Amino acid sequence: MFYRQAGDFKTTYREDIHTFPLRQDRIGYYILLAFAFLVVPFIINDYWASAVLLPFLIMSIAALGLNVLTGYCGQVSLGTAGFMAVGAYSCYKLMTAFPELSIIIVVLTSGVITALVGLLFGIPSLRIKGFYLAVATLAAQFFLVWLFNKVPWFYNNSASGQISAPVRDIAGVMVTGPEAQAWAKYLFCLVLVVVLAWLTRNLTRGRIGRSWMAIRDMDIAAEIIGVNPLKTKLSAFGVSSFLIGVSGALYFSVYLGAVEVGEVFGIQKSFLVLFMIIIGGLGSIFGSFAGAAFLVLMPVLLKNIMVAGLGWPTDIAAHIEFVIVGGLIIFFLIVEPHGLAQLWRLTKEKLLLWPFPH
């Protein structure tokens, strides 16, 4: 009734290729952004920041990255956490080697370094496809984690083998280290998330995004249209790894503060990100966020209900989480392979027509 596209005419192609072609969508999006920037920082507390908001924002970037590679370009990767580790360790090495460097530059440079590593591991993708490639990315996952564990240079020879983030500030406001305020960390991550999501959205709607999808849908036809498969796949690997690297850098420096690589960036984390994009929606920017939100919120919710509410032991809650996540993956692949994003689209299509059936 109130959600309509009637009367919302486009008179130029420029209007037609907007991110949110419908005025109502646009308004909703601005309201959401205003809420995130102007309201949340004032009501945020440490629990919400560390249990929900920070992991959500940071994992969304990782999900966005994997979605570029898997959802848009069709190359499945099981090495996400390995690349997050590259971001985290680049961040650590840059922070300790150049203490004067702004944290913003450090985080973005970590992304660039990860992109280079990603390109290296992306080269085999020209010859191998599908789950063969997935297995190849496992090599990246296990090798990288092993490397960061075994070579003391990466953790500056610290006795514990851990890396921990020094204190850094932006314009006098601390964003890393134990003293950093929840709202400052939150805003820092939020700004990065919004900017990166916007850039990714731009990439996916134009020439590059279409070449990714062409390779995903039918690589031979794409090649015959003029798409260079190696260049295209490598660009997807590069962009994807950049985002994942930034995510890893933030996960380490802003969110956890200290990291033991095998524990934080193990294969389970790779699966977690993969699940986020399956549940959220392959090939959808919105889906990356929806999936991240879902898989960050669900364990918190389960824990609150079962552990805090019913007084069950935490390990049972964890097992039930496994069952639910596994079940949901199967459910979504069967019922809605395009995930939450598609459900959202369908709901909107229905709303456009409501209250008429067709």
Next chain:
Amino acid sequence: MSANFLYTIEVILNGLMAGVMYSLVALGFVLIFKASGIFNYAQGVMALFAAMTLVGIQQGQVPFAHLINAAFGTKIHHFGWTVPALMAILLTLVVMILFAILVERIVLKHLVNQEPIILFMATIGLAYFMEGMGDLMWGSELKTLDIGLPSGGSLWLEEATVGWGAEGSGFYGLFIDKLDIVATGVALALVISLTLFSQYTKTGRALRAVADDHQAALSVGISLRKIWVIVWAIAGFVAMVAGIMWGAKSGVQFSLSLIALKALPVLILGGFTSIPGAIIGGLIIGVGEKLFEFSIGPMIGGATENWFAYVLALVFLIFRPQGLFGDKIIERV
């Protein structure tokens, strides 16, 4: 003979034994892949689940005891009986067959004609589901699996080879776990019986027909759904055998499911469609990673077994994507 040479032999032998274990898991993968084109990531978790179920049944554990206790405040754990090993194995087999039927009914039926990569991801979901379910049913603590298999070093072999080393070299003869020898025998028996089964029985021929061409198999009256149940049941059986062997060797625990990941490079080497390939691939990976760790590992910090298999597979993929024995991939327009 120099002690170093003898140690190398021992490393190779141990690698072969570890390789047999990888092969056992890889075998289950190949079976399902051949019959349904599904790359079953859950194979390793199936082994874990089977091993847990076996221990649980053997010790008379109450399924979902922890959950029931948490929900109702009771304190039940065991029925108070133990089940003989053979009986427990049979019961576990029944559970795995039931599982195969459920997988077909609930998952596969709805995913027919989906892209292989979607099916692959579905089996990752299945793996998570089973892992959580196994932990809920039987508890997640480390369990010992004992069905009376021989274990410990083989004294006979040690005595027979102790004289090979030079005097005073500290060489006490080649060491091989008896369990590994049993595992090798079991793996051999499995491969032979599976080959016989697929060559000489009607069901076996139907399996091969389906592997060759789904449509054609359907058109001559083979029920695809029945075949899938059979294949998943056989894979469940193979998983159980693998689970028993691994469980008896290193205890039943979560890390067992990670073996599934090791089976992936094995398959890449051996090819996804070849049963002998799975065995030989397993042996190559087993020997390769032990030798690499023995010779180069100490120089670069050790624990190279974590990644050696995958990197080897990666190198292999670049130069021979179809594996050692797999069918050549021809692309057509």
Next chain:
Amino acid sequence: MTTTQSNSAQVSKSVISGRASAAIQPGEELLRVENVSLAFGGVKALTDISFDIKKGEVRAIIGPNGAGKSSMLNVINGFYHPQEGEVWFCGKKRRSLKPHQIAHQGIARTFQNIALFKGMSTLDNIMTGRFTHMRTNLLMQAIWRGAAEREEIENRQVAEEIIDFLEIQAIRKTPVGRLPYGLQKRVELGRALAAQPDLLLLDEPMAGMNIEEKEDMSRFILDVNDEFGTTIALIEHDMGVVMDISDRVVVLDYGKKIGDGTPTEVRSNQAVVDAYLGVAHD
């Protein structure tokens, strides 16, 4: 449906016209294959084939099943590399190129089995066809404002003109996977046209179509040829259609060329008649 502007229903001649072949006059040779032989292992797909395609003509390649017609197209657009023989394009001998490089030289094609990008809309498929005409780099694309957006809109205009030309406005934003077969074929033609090729290869553009759809498709092919002077090489099984729309015909059988000429000449060629009707080999 979202309303979009369409500048004109008429496609301007500048839109779908040649570029690399500008120097070549209509009627002159655009592409020539010389003594091409192609074998897969021991199987000979093509043996010593030579023929030419003149600028502005509709050239048909016909022959019974397994004659090597699709292999011939695959050689022309670089998917297969012949063991022997040469391909000359625009008066130059062609090096061994990858298919995507050949696309940039101005050769586009459609496939026997539809090879559309199933996850994308009609518009996106056609826009992907514009790939060789788009230049902005990754950074410009990411920032979008400015060069990338401008380029997108310019190319969108071309895409929209092709959509108008093929009369598929109504399915502009429909995912192609949902379209019926005939329309998918049309979208695939649109995607190839979007590249504004000098040479358009059509692999059985009318396979599996009913009479009406065939008539539509024939009209589109002739319109493309007449209005924009696009050179077309096509494989087709329907002899009626082939004889009606093509200027010259090459006939292949068992990988060998058995006939070449105008439809009338080919029709009266004894070897061709034998290949199609079968003849007692004794």
